[in-house]
Amino acid sequence: DAGVTQSPTHLIKTRGQHVTLRCSPISGHKSVSWYQQVLGQGPQFIFQYYEKEERGRGNFPDRFSARQFPNYSSELNVNALLLGDSALYLCASSLDGQGAQYFGPGTRLTVL
Amino acid sequence: AQSVTQLGSHVSVSEGALVLLRCNYSSSVPPYLFWYVQYPNQGLQLLLKYTSAATLVKGINGFEAEFKKSETSFHLTKPSAHMSDAAEYFCAVSANTGFQKLVFGTGTRLLVSP
Numbered sequence: 001d002a003g004v005t006q007s008p009t010h011l012i013k014t015r016g017q018h019v020t021l022r023c024s025p026i027s028g029h030k031s032v033s034w035y036q037q038v039l040g041q042g043p044q045f046i047f048q049y050y051e052k053e054e055r056g057r058g059n060f061p062d063r064f065s066a067r068q069f070p071n072y073s074s075e076l077n078v079n080a081l082l083l084g085d086s087a088l089y090l091c092a093s094s095l096d097g098q099g100a101q102y103f104g105p106g107t108r109l110t111v112l
Numbered sequence: 113a114q115s116v117t118q119l120g121s122h123v124s125v126s127e128g129a130l131v132l133l134r135c136n137y138s139s140s141v142p143p144y145l146f147w148y149v150q151y152p153n154q155g156l157q158l159l160l161k162y163t164s165a166a167t168l169v170k171g172i173n174g175f176e177a178e179f180k181k182s183e184t185s186f187h188l189t190k191p192s193a194h195m196s197d198a199a200e201y202f203c204a205v206s207a208n209t210g211f212q213k214l215v216f217g218t219g220t221r222l223l224v225s226p
Contacts (some may be wrong), residue, residue: 004155033213042202042216043156056211090155098212099163100146103156 002027004093004104012110013081021076021107025093031055032074033101034066037088049074050097078109086111114139114205118217126225131175131190133220135203138184145186146204146214147177156202162186164208173197198224 005024013019025032031050035043045058049068063079072093078085088108092101119134137143144163148156160171167179177188186203200219206212 006155035214042204042218043214045213045215048211048213056213058213092156092214098209099144100158100161101214102158103148105155108153 004091004102006089006091006104006107008107009105010108010110012112014112015081015083017081017111018077018079019081019109021078021089021091021109022073023076023091023093023104024073025091026102029093029095029102030072031094031097032068032072033092033094033097034074034076035090035092035103036060037090037106039087043090046076048097055097081111083111085109114143114207114215116203116205116215116217118201118203118220120220121218122221122223124223124225125193127195128192131188131193131197131222133188133201133203133222135177135186135188135217136184137186137203137205139205139207142208144206144208144212145177145179146206147171147175147186147188148202148204148216150200150202150219152199159188159201193222193224195224195226198222 033048034046037043047066048056052068068074088106091104094101115138147159162179203217204214
């Protein structure tokens with residue numbers, strides 16, 4: 001079975017632009033979570049979705065938004081990019097948002 | 113609220129030596145605990161998880177961890193290090209009910225020398 005997939009792998013943007021990151025969960029998993037990992041740190045929770053509903057949000061500004069589609073895939077959107085948004089963005093899926101979460105390879109975002 | 117403290121940002125061992133990576137947690141509710149490994153330029157791979165069953169948890173690649181409630185610890189061990197174990201290791205905690213987000217420690221880089 002395929003694991004969690006994310007696209008694109010790498011992305012370079014300039015300050016003020018907008019970006020959309022995509023994630024497909026493991027087949028049968030109905031929950032997707034997004035994390036931001038800044039270089040040298042542990043991942044920080046951004047959002048969790050279950051059955052297309054937002055279940056939780058971390059301490060991130062409103063420039064960050066997300067949604068989950070009927071097929072359980074998800075998009076993370078970031079508006080008005082700042083240099084500090086440069087990070088590895090990780091998507092994780094789980095059966096129902098509880099227990100173990102399985103991570104994708106991440107999208108490396110660089111903001112210039 | 114939950115938090116994790118990983119003692120030692122870097123741990124160096126020789127190939128064949130015991131690996132011990134330390135993790136202490138804080139949680140206002142009974143926790144679930146996890147260890148993940150991250151190789152350079154990759155995502156996180158689940159090594160093992162504690163979800164309130166057996167306190168000694170065995171994971172992949174010969175790793176295991178023991179949940180000690182009295183010490184609020186969940187240290188990761190492996191009897192004999194291999195060169196391929198060199199990576200970044202993250203301990204994470206979540207609540208065991210309701211909405212569960214992972215709260216990660218700052219990570220420990222394991223260096224293995226021949």
